[in-house]
Amino acid sequence: MAAPNLNDMLARGQCAAKTRDEEGPHAAWPDFASFVSFISTLGLRHFVPDELLFLGEMNTRGKCRSLNHHPPEHLWPNIIPPIRMLDRLSQETGWRVFILSAYRSIAYNACIDGAAIDSPHTRYQAIDFFCDGGAPAVWGEALRGYRSQGSFAGGIGIYDLFVHIDAAGLNRDW
Numbered sequence: 001m002a003a004p005n006l007n008d009m010l011a012r013g014q015c016a017a018k019t020r021d022e023e024g025p026h027a028a029w030p031d032f033a034s035f036v037s038f039i040s041t042l043g044l045r046h047f048v049p050d051e052l053l054f055l056g057e058m059n060t061r062g063k064c065r066s067l068n069h070h071p072p073e074h075l076w077p078n079i080i081p082p083i084r085m086l087d088r089l090s091q092e093t094g095w096r097v098f099i100l101s102a103y104r105s106i107a108y109n110a111c112i113d114g115a116a117i118d119s120p121h122t123r124y125q126a127i128d129f130f131c132d133g134g135a136p137a138v139w140g141e142a143l144r145g146y147r148s149q150g151s152f153a154g155g156i157g158i159y160d161l162f163v164h165i166d167a168a169g170l171n172r173d174w
Contacts, residue, residue: 024048024049024050024053025050026049026050026053026070027050029053029070031070031073032049032053034073035049035052035053035070035076036049038076039052042080042083042084044083044084044087045087045090045091046086046087046090046091046096046097047083047086047087047097051099052079052083052099052102053070053071053102053103054099054100054101054102055068055069055070055103055108056068056100056101056104056108057100058108058111058112059108063111064108064111064112067105067107067108067111068103068104068105068107068108069105070103071102071103071124075103075123075124076124078123078124078125078167079102079103079124079125079127080167081125081151081152081153081154081167082125082126082127082152082154082165082166082167083127084151084152085143085146085151085152085165086127086129086165088146088151089131089139089142089143089146090131092142093131093133093134093142094133095131095132095133095134096131096132096133097129097130097131098129098130098131098132099127099128099129100128100129100130100162101121101126101127101128102121102124102126102127102128103121103122103124104119104121104122105122106122109121109122120154120155120166120167120168121166123168125154125166125167125168126154126155126164126165126166126167126168127164127165127166128162128163128164129162129163129165130161130162130163136158136159136160136161136162136163137158139158139163140156140157140158140163140173143156143163143165144156144173147171152165152167153167153169153170153171154166154167154168154169154170154171155168155170155171155172155173155174156172156173156174157173157174158173158174
């Protein structure tokens with residue numbers, strides 16, 4: 001299967017753009033400044049807060065349009081383990097990591113065909129992503145290495161064009 005064309009995906013809103021915060025699509029969200037402050041404490045080198053607020057391609061059209069919303073503040077700490085692992089992956093490989101899905105409201109998650117009913121995305125514990133280098137099997141193998149070192153506990157799902165990482169506590173692979 002061919003690798004995704006990054007420029008096409010960005011133009012169609014299929015993944016999060018790496019924008020400066022003041023220019024991003026989420027700057028008008030009332031909790032944006034608090035979220036930026038929270039994310040700034042993590043010391044991320046390869047991500048900006050806007051990326052972690054990407055509402056998903058399907059939130060802009062079709063049957064799932066406008067069903068997603070920003071994560072509630074009490075869930076924000078749940079994204080720390082997966083985003084730290086992706087920041088590490090980018091740092092160690094030099095690949096840019098692009099977020100396809102992070103937080104999903106229960107209604108949005110239910111609207112997505114094939115999504116697990118109790119998805120860790122609904123608890124802001126999961127990220128679906130792709131990189132601009134390597135391949136999903138390689139990205140997943142790197143994450144398995146981090147997990148085996150005790151860096152996080154959770155699932156790794158390898159798909160044709162992307163990888164899912166979650167910090168739901170149960171080490172499993174698919």
